[in-house]
Amino acid sequence: METKLISLPVTVNRDTRFRDLVVEALGEAIFSCYQCCKCSAGCPVAFVMDLLPHQVIRSVLLLQREKALSSRTIWICASCETCTTRCPNEIDIAKVMDVLRQIQVESGTEAKEPKVPIFHRTFLNTIKKFGRIHELSLLTNFLRQSGGISDTIKSGEWKNDLRLGIKMFLRGKLKLLPPSKKGVEELRKLFDQAKEHKKS
Amino acid sequence: MKASFFPGCSLEGTAREYGESIDVVSSFLGIKLEELPGWTCCGASAAHCINEFLSVSLPARNLLLAEKLKHDLVTPCAACFSRLKAAEKALTKESKEIDASTPFRGEIKVLHLLEFFSREDLIEIIKDQVKRPLSNLKVVSYYGCLIVRPPQITDAKNWEDPQALDNLISLMGGESIFWPYKTECCGGSLLLTNLDIVRRLIGRILDMAREAEADCIVTACPLCLANLDTRQEEIGKAKGITYNLPVFYFTELLGLALGLKGTQRWFRRHLTDPRPLLKAKQLM
Ligand code: SF4
Ligand code: SF4
Numbered sequence: 309m310e311t312k313l314i315s316l317p318v319t320v321n322r323d324t325r326f327r328d329l330v331v332e333a334l335g336e337a338i339f340s341c342y343q344c345c346k347c348s349a350g351c352p353v354a355f356v357m358d359l360l361p362h363q364v365i366r367s368v369l370l371l372q373r374e375k376a377l378s379s380r381t382i383w384i385c386a387s388c389e390t391c392t393t394r395c396p397n398e399i400d401i402a403k404v405m406d407v408l409r410q411i412q413v414e415s416g417t418e419a420k421e422p423k424v425p426i427f428h429r430t431f432l433n434t435i436k437k438f439g440r441i442h443e444l445s446l447l448t449n450f451l452r453q454s455g456g457i458s459d460t461i462k463s464g465e466w467k468n469d470l471r472l473g474i475k476m477f478l479r480g481k482l483k484l485l486p487p488s489k490k491g492v493e494e495l496r497k498l499f500d501q502a503k504e505h506k507k508s
Numbered sequence: 509m510k511a512s513f514f515p516g517c518s519l520e521g522t523a524r525e526y527g528e529s530i531d532v533v534s535s536f537l538g539i540k541l542e543e544l545p546g547w548t549c550c551g552a553s554a555a556h557c558i559n560e561f562l563s564v565s566l567p568a569r570n571l572l573l574a575e576k577l578k579h580d581l582v583t584p585c586a587a588c589f590s591r592l593k594a595a596e597k598a599l600t601k602e603s604k605e606i607d608a609s610t611p612f613r614g615e616i617k618v619l620h621l622l623e624f625f626s627r628e629d630l631i632e633i634i635k636d637q638v639k640r641p642l643s644n645l646k647v648v649s650y651y652g653c654l655i656v657r658p659p660q661i662t663d664a665k666n667w668e669d670p671q672a673l674d675n676l677i678s679l680m681g682g683e684s685i686f687w688p689y690k691t692e693c694c695g696g697s698l699l700l701t702n703l704d705i706v707r708r709l710i711g712r713i714l715d716m717a718r719e720a721e722a723d724c725i726v727t728a729c730p731l732c733l734a735n736l737d738t739r740q741e742e743i744g745k746a747k748g749i750t751y752n753l754p755v756f757y758f759t760e761l762l763g764l765a766l767g768l769k770g771t772q773r774w775f776r777r778h779l780t781d782p783r784p785l786l787k788a789k790q791l792m
Contacts, residue, residue, distance in 0.1 A: 333560075352693040356705055384702060386709075387553050388693035389657035393667060402658070406556050406563075413558045423701045424557075431554035432562065439548040441517035450700060465703070468742055472779075476522065476738075479777040483521040491548045491569070498565045505561035 326373040326411070333407045340397040341365045347391035347401050357381040358420075361391050361401050368404060377412045381405075383421035414506055426454045436499050442486035511624065512574045512616075513541035514592065516585035516730065517549055523585075523730030525774035529759040530584060530621065532770050537633055541582060544574055550591040553697040567595035568612065575616050584621040584759075586729035587696075590654035592618045593661050620655050622728040622758065626672045634679055639767030641681025644789050648687045648722040649673035650713070650755075652732040656691055667691070673726055676758055680765035687720040689713050696731040710735055711743045714751050723785055724754040726761060733757060738779045754782030764791060 331338060341362070348360035359367065359379040367376040376382070382405055391401035412419055419425050430450045434441055451457050460466040476482050519527040534541050551566035571592060574581040583589050599612040624630075651673060656664040664670065670690060677684040692713055695706035713736065717725055727733045737755040744751045755778070763771050764786070771792075775782050786792040 352695070352709055353698075353705060355708075384698065384705060386653075386693050386695050386697050387557070388653040390653070390693065393658045400658075406560070409557050410560055421701070424698075427701050428554035428558045431552065432559065435549045435551065435566070441549050441552070443518065443521045447700070454701075472738060475779055479779070481522045481524055481777060487520070491546050494569065495548055495566075498562065498569070501565070502559055502561040 322371055324371060327368055327371055329411060330368050330404055330407050334400045334403045337397055337399045338365060338368065338404070341369070341399055342397070344396065346394055346396060347399075350390045350394055351385075352388055352390065353384050353386055356384055361385075361405075364404060364408070365399065365401065368408075376408055377415065377417075378420055380420045382408045382412060383419055383424040423454045423456070426450070429453075432499075436495060437489075437492070438486050439490040439492045439495060440487045442483065444482060444484065445486050509538060509630075510540040510542065510579055511582045511619070512544045512577050512579045514544050514547055514550075514570060514574070514581055514583040514588055516583060516588040518585065518730040518734070522734050523757075525760065525777040526584060526730055526733070526757045528770065529757055529763050529774050532768050533759045533762045533766065536637075536766060536768055537630060539630075542577075542579070544570060544577075544581065546573060550588045552587045552591065556591070556594075563591070564595050564598045567591040568599055571595055571599065571612055571616075571618070575612060578616065580617045580619055580624075582619050582621055582624045584728070585731070586620070586652055586654040587731060589618065589620040590661065593663070597661055620728065622655065622672050625758070625762075626675065631675075631679065634676075634762070634766070638680055638765050640765055640791065642677070642761065642765055642789075642791060643681055645682040645791065646685050646721060646723045647677045647682050647726050647761075648685050648717050648720055648724075649677065649690060650725050650727045650732060650736065651691050652696075652727070652729055653691060653693050655728060673728060673758055676762070677726060680761060682761070682765075685720050685722055687716055687722070689716040692716075694732055694735040696735055699731075699735065706735065707739065707743050707746075710739055711747065714740065714743065714753060717753055718749075718751065722753065723789070724756060724782065726756045726758050728758050740780050752780060752785075754778065754780050754785050756782065 343362055345362045348354055348362045351361050354360055359381045364376055364381060385405040387402055389402050395401060413425055427450055430453050431446060434446045460469055547570050551562055555566055556563035596618050600614045651670045656662055656667040656670050659667045674684040693709060694713060695709040698706050725736060733755050740751040760774050783792060
């Protein structure tokens with residue numbers, strides 16, 4: 309009798325690059341997520357997230373790139389490492405957040421919480437410039453970059469900020485002058501090298 | 509006893525009294541903490557959020573500097589500690605590409621200051637030298653996130669219920685109170701971008717300290733202290749509560765218990781003034 313070939317439905321070959329980047333950074337453990345939600349249950353900022361940590365993991369596995377990258381979650385994750393510490397399957401969830409943030413920044417689109425990446429960028433620029441963080445320069449540059457000055461005026465927060473600033477100053481906690489530049493030359497090399505190490 | 513010291517960026521600014529008390533206490537105990545010459549910022553949370561390469565290479569640069577000096581590297585900041593440890597793990601694992609001419613050999617250890625002060629020999633000295641026991645002072649210990657988490661990076665042993673601060677408090681004659689928020693996050697990394705979230709996180713921690721009936725909180729990190737100390741008034745006002753919970757660096761309490769000079773000057777720098785409490789407890 310003639311054997312008949314049954315044709316099986318072919319899996320659509322979807323672009324897995326997005327997931328591959330995450331797997332590359334933390335290994336295959338992520339495939340073992342059984343959605344127990346332990347990560348989300350212990351997350352201190354879950355109350356303001358639009359995607360809970362266990363949903364972020366699922367979205368990565370399902371190749372839902374846009375959903376993950378456009379989330380508020382990746383920016384308000386406080387990097388407290390509670391999820392990573394407690395996951396029964398040793399999935400480094402906090403690292404997943406890092407990788408997603410890095411991919412998001414490199415994609416060039418606007419982040420859901422634009423102030424956060426602006427803050428990180430300002431932070432790194434301050435290091436590049438002085439070698440160390442000078443708190444006052446960081447603060448003023450960040451306010452300038454993020455339009456934070458008009459925000460605090462609109463919300464009335466400026467009174468609070470000013471009061472706090474004065475108190476800190478009076479207690480000798482505001483260092484006015486930036487540090488003398490230390491190791492800046494060497495750091496510049498690292499910053500140049502960093503440009504060559506992009507994710508995508 | 510000698511170690512290289514990585515102060516971190518806030519010790520000259522917002523955490524000045526931490527630096528000052530570390531100096532006084534360590535020289536009293538005969539510890540030489542030598543500032544790492546030419547150290548640069550570890551990248552804190554900014555680097556690992558947006559740039560993987562810098563998240564390792566910034567702290568790695570400091571590790572390599574320290575290894576040349578052959579002494580363990582001690583840091584008083586939780587964030588610096590966590591980044592230095594992350595670099596240590598990364599360098600001893602694979603990518604020795606950071607600076608091929610001087611690869612990191614892993615011959616020195618990275619220690620948080622709290623770990624360093626918990627060495628058995630130091631504990632013995634401190635025990636012998638307590639001049640003014642912190643009697644009746646009810647203290648909750650706040651470790652925050654990054655001194656203990658994740659244990660794969662920090663090598664912490666009791667990450668859900670750490671003991672180092674509690675032990676020091678007991679050693680100094682204070683009453684260390686158990687509470688469930690030893691390692692709850694205060695939102696430090698979001699301070700400048702999402703203040704509303706941070707206020708809620710700090711508020712929860714302060715509420716729990718009150719519920720535990722603590723007089724004060726002790727910490728081992730500049731960012732934790734800044735967060736818990738500076739915003740009590742505004743958070744309390746919104747809730748109709750007066751917190752008034754002084755927050756100390758553990759080295760300040762050591763200075764007090766060991767009867768050292770300069771404590772007044774440190775306490776004056778706090779926004780939640782600890783002096784009324786210490787006077788009421790006859791510790792000043
Ligand atoms: S704790 Fe781990 S296994 Fe459980 S849902 Fe979160 S990532 Fe998945
Ligand atoms: S690291 Fe981020 S996602 Fe994980 S528990 Fe902390 S805040 Fe939540």
